[in-house]
Amino acid sequence: MSDKASDPPVDAESRRRTRWRGVVGLTLSRWWRRATRTTRGRIASTVAAVALTIALLVVVTGIALALADGGMATADDADVRITPEESGTLSSVDGVEGPRLGATNERAAAIRSRDGVEHASPVLVETARLESTDGDPRTVRLIGLVPDGESRTVAGLPTTALEPGDPHYANGSYEGPRNRELVLSPTAAERLDATAGDELSVSMGGMERAGGTTPSVTVAAVADEGTGGGGAPIALVHLSELQSFSGAETGELADRLLLWGEADAARSAATDVYPAGAVEVAGDTDPSTLFEDGLAFATSVIALLVGVTVCASFVATTMGMTVDEDRRTLAVLESVGFPTRSRLAVVAVSTGITTLVGSIVGIGLGMAGIVAVNAVAGATVAPGTVAHFHPVFVPYAIGVALVAGLVAVPYPLAVAARTAVLEEVAR
Amino acid sequence: MSKQSVRGSRSSARDRADERESATAVRLEGVTHEYGSTGGRFRSGDERTVTALRDVSLDVPTGSIVGLEGPSGSGKSTVLHAVAGLLVPTAGSVELQGTDIAALSDAERTRLRRRHVGIVFQRFHLLPSLSARANVALPLVQSGVPRAARRDRATTLLEAVGLDDRTTHLPSELSGGERQRVAIARALSTDPDVIVADEPTGELDTATGRDVLELLTDVGRERAVLVASHDEATLAVADRVVTLCDGRVDDVR
Numbered sequence A: 001m002s003d004k005a006s007d008p009p010v011d012a013e014s015r016r017r018t019r020w021r022g023v024v025g026l027t028l029s030r031w032w033r034r035a036t037r038t039t040r041g042r043i044a045s046t047v048a049a050v051a052l053t054i055a056l057l058v059v060v061t062g063i064a065l066a067l068a069d070g071g072m073a074t075a076d077d078a079d080v081r082i083t084p085e086e087s088g089t090l091s092s093v094d095g096v097e098g099p100r101l102g103a104t105n106e107r108a109a110a111i112r113s114r115d116g117v118e119h120a121s122p123v124l125v126e127t128a129r130l131e132s133t134d135g136d137p138r139t140v141r142l143i144g145l146v147p148d149g150e151s152r153t154v155a156g157l158p159t160t161a162l163e164p165g166d167p168h169y170a171n172g173s174y175e176g177p178r179n180r181e182l183v184l185s186p187t188a189a190e191r192l193d194a195t196a197g198d199e200l201s202v203s204m205g206g207m208e209r210a211g212g213t214t215p216s217v218t219v220a221a222v223a224d225e226g227t228g229g230g231g232a233p234i235a236l237v238h239l240s241e242l243q244s245f246s247g248a249e250t251g252e253l254a255d256r257l258l259l260w261g262e263a264d265a266a267r268s269a270a271t272d273v274y275p276a277g278a279v280e281v282a283g284d285t286d287p288s289t290l291f292e293d294g295l296a297f298a299t300s301v302i303a304l305l306v307g308v309t310v311c312a313s314f315v316a317t318t319m320g321m322t323v324d325e326d327r328r329t330l331a332v333l334e335s336v337g338f339p340t341r342s343r344l345a346v347v348a349v350s351t352g353i354t355t356l357v358g359s360i361v362g363i364g365l366g367m368a369g370i371v372a373v374n375a376v377a378g379a380t381v382a383p384g385t386v387a388h389f390h391p392v393f394v395p396y397a398i399g400v401a402l403v404a405g406l407v408a409v410p411y412p413l414a415v416a417a418r419t420a421v422l423e424e425v426a427r
Numbered sequence B: 001m002s003k004q005s006v007r008g009s010r011s012s013a014r015d016r017a018d019e020r021e022s023a024t025a026v027r028l029e030g031v032t033h034e035y036g037s038t039g040g041r042f043r044s045g046d047e048r049t050v051t052a053l054r055d056v057s058l059d060v061p062t063g064s065i066v067g068l069e070g071p072s073g074s075g076k077s078t079v080l081h082a083v084a085g086l087l088v089p090t091a092g093s094v095e096l097q098g099t100d101i102a103a104l105s106d107a108e109r110t111r112l113r114r115r116h117v118g119i120v121f122q123r124f125h126l127l128p129s130l131s132a133r134a135n136v137a138l139p140l141v142q143s144g145v146p147r148a149a150r151r152d153r154a155t156t157l158l159e160a161v162g163l164d165d166r167t168t169h170l171p172s173e174l175s176g177g178e179r180q181r182v183a184i185a186r187a188l189s190t191d192p193d194v195i196v197a198d199e200p201t202g203e204l205d206t207a208t209g210r211d212v213l214e215l216l217t218d219v220g221r222e223r224a225v226l227v228a229s230h231d232e233a234t235l236a237v238a239d240r241v242v243t244l245c246d247g248r249v250d251d252v253r
Helices: A012-038 A040-069 A104-112 A185-190 A239-246 A263-273 A287-292 A294-325 A327-335 A340-379 A393-408 A410-417 A421-425 B007-017 B076-083 B107-118 B134-141 B148-158 B176-188 B208-218
Strands: A081-083 A119-131 A138-145 A181-184 A199-203 A216-222 A234-238 A257-263 A280-283 B025-035 B051-059 B064-070 B091-096 B117-120 B195-198 B224-228 B240-245 B248-252
Touching: A012 A040, A012 A199, A012 A340, A012 B148, A040 A294, A040 A393, A081 A263, A104 A119, A104 A239, A104 A257, A104 A263, A119 A185, A119 A239, A119 A263, A138 A185, A138 A239, A138 A287, A181 A185, A185 A216, A185 A234, A199 A263, A216 B224, A234 A239, A257 B064, A257 B240, A280 A393, A280 B208, A287 B208, A294 A340, A327 A340, A340 A393, A340 A410, A393 A410, A393 B224, A421 B064, B025 B076, B025 B224, B051 B076, B051 B091, B051 B224, B051 B248, B064 B076, B064 B208, B076 B091, B076 B224, B117 B176, B134 B148, B134 B176, B148 B176, B148 B224, B176 B195, B176 B208, B195 B208
Parallel strands: A138 A234, A181 A216, B064 B224, B064 B240, B117 B195, B195 B224
Antiparallel strands: A081 A257, A081 A280, A119 A138, A119 A199, A119 A257, A181 A234, A199 A216, B025 B051, B025 B091, B240 B248
16 A cells, blocks of 8 residues: 555654644644633633642641741741751740750840841740730730831830840840830730730749849830731830840840841841751741641642542543543544544543633632632631742642643543444544 | 635646546445444444445545445445445455555554545544644544644645634634535545545525535545435535435435
8 A cells, every 4th residue: 555645755653643643732732622612611620630639738738838937937937947957947836945045145146147137036925924904814825026116026026115235135144224115916906905005013933133123114005916926925125125034035035037138148147156956047937847746747648649540530521521422422433544643642631621720720819829828817717827839839730730630531432432432423 | 715726726737637536546345334333342242233335336536526425324324434434345346546454564554544534423522632733634634744744734725625714723712514524624634635525505594504515525536536425405515416215325326
């Protein structure tokens, strides 16, 4: 059997490549027409099924990542955080008993002098009992820091109401004048029944060091509702005064050190000053932390398994149904000379495109879902972010969808392979 | 019909046309076919079979149109499917351009069909999500023809069948006659030696059917055309009409 005169005078390999390009191009063009004109509903439902599954995967993985990353650690607006290496990132509320950084006041001052660093402040968290003149003592978490007059947020509370600087530190002598002021979270203010200008007495371990009498502080401001704090009774105070109250002035201890400024400069300064500390750049969530946190890892693995299973089931079922309704097209392809492998390629590429488009839509939905979850959580039960998005989610989600597509594709292929051309074209 | 002659689309094969003018493009020799007899290993031995063709022999020379007539179930479509290599008869031989299709593998039969046979169905069987031009170019995709050449060829063929203003339309945007003309253009796209047409005017009104027959007649001047129909007007364009009854050749006129 000789080739027809109409066949192009090209070698077999070139023709084979042209043929496969043609088959893929034909499938893409047909898929697009079907998605936009002829069978919009069916394609849209398959894409939506894949998209919802992938969106769920992205949201759950985002929550797992936030779990691994400490969640509430982002309740401040610092660009870089330094924490003791052994403890990883600490929560602003429950990290009080962990290892601490030393010589923080001195080193923070050194960091502040670096180019590109706007401000650096150690943060010390201690528990104290505050008592208003006409109320009962209430337990409050005091957050000690060095404010600088700029608008910054620490532990979800604005620092601007505190007097800038930390005069009591006085170059390490802890003998400078005390500001004796604090900023209360809405919850703390409510429990203490205190408002701005009220006097509160403070009692805690180590206060005797400060002179044996119960020190009093003035409420400089009560943070607005919705500014954060997560509904926890917390208050901001000047660092050195809290260190003096708690005994942490020996060694100038703090739980972490926050840096504001250019991320690279701040990171460099942090690494130089605390080479053994854990340096975390805001917005630079490390997905590898998922592998270090048991609960987060389990959550993300379950999300992965559920995602692949559900996505593959959806794709297999809907594409199988689509191919079943599309048997006549496959029969026509056979009648015009498409061999089995080309017909199966048409089905496989169609399934792959549907899955790919579904995964891309799903990533978009997942990002929106993460924003929504954070918004809902922020408005109800949790401060800050409870779910993170990371760019690596994009290839991850597409990879998961394609794996699901691979798992699913044998079914539509089997349906396609069973198509009997004579039964279809004779109808 | 205001269209070019479709013969003009066959430029490269024109030189060969004279040589094969009197050659036999299709030869059926003692063809018998039973449906249900090639069902595979899980079928029981006493399963009933239906004999569609019994010892059918006929030739279709290049440059002629042979009509197949007969009542429903007489075996007309089975003859067409055997010629197109869509089925392998239980007994006898079907030669297409001198090649016995029974001796070929499935893949080889598919290749033979792509290169030598164009099929026109009663129900058109265009792909609904492809434009008229893409439908016509469909067989060329598997032939490995580059995209630009496919588009040119399909556009030329659509012009030849009078549809140059319908190239980007979807089948759903075309009338029945236009769809059938697209189907004929598709059947011609690989410049086949043989055209098989199963009730090509069955879904069309009289006037549209006449246009389609004119087109088929034009096509048949250089190719072997085998057309199955109940319709007298369709059969009237044939050079020879073979009457089938109960799977046998009953009459040839």
